[in-house]
Amino acid sequence: MMNITRRAVLAASLMLGLLPNVALAHDDQHEIIHLMKGMFDTPENPLSVEPVVVVGDNAIAGWVQGERGGRALLWRVDGQWKIRLCSGDSLKDPKLLESANISASDAATLAAQLAAEESKLDPAVLAKFSSFEGTMMIDPEAGHQGHKHGSSTSP
Structure with missing residues (x-):
């Protein structure tokens, strides 16, 4: 009985130690979705954003809006998430991520x-992500309003 109690306490301690990291990722x-x-x-x-993966101050989010889709590369600047660029399948390539000044380990x-x-x-959904052609750079200084102008509101 003592072994079970010790294991339960150890497991609970480990879980409690991990909870802050899980909460931060969430x-x-x-x-990012917001x-x-x-x-x-x-x-x-409407815009659907899924999945969102985060490693340190970098993230990739898949998005679909109507018949269009793609992936966004984001970074955290001064505690705020900003979109760096939108693209398609190229954002699955660690070498491209490294060329965006993401460390090799974080890119992988x-x-x-x-x-x-x-x-x-x-x-x-994956086909929509792949359908994004080229790369669209996003001006992080433009803010939310800077991206609403023009005929397209897609990322």
Whole structure:
């Protein structure tokens, strides 16, 4: 009986030690979804953001809006998430992520986490992510309003 109690206490201690990290990752995901929806979501053309993977101060988020989709590369600047660029399949490549000044280890981790999360998605959603052609740089200084002008509100 003593072994079970010790194991239970050890397991509970480990879980409690991990909970802050899990909570922080969830908060980051929520902030990123909120940011992207605030910038691009409209009642007539809602934005879906999933998956969101976060490693340190970098993240990749998949998005779908109507028949379009893609992936966004984000970074945390002064505690705030900002979109750096939008692209398609190129954001699955750790070498491209490294060229965006992400460390090799973080780039590899981001790519691996993205692959794991995307493996759970419907192939039709993945096809929309892949349909984004080229790379669209986002001006982090433009703020939310800077991206709403023009005929397209998609990322």
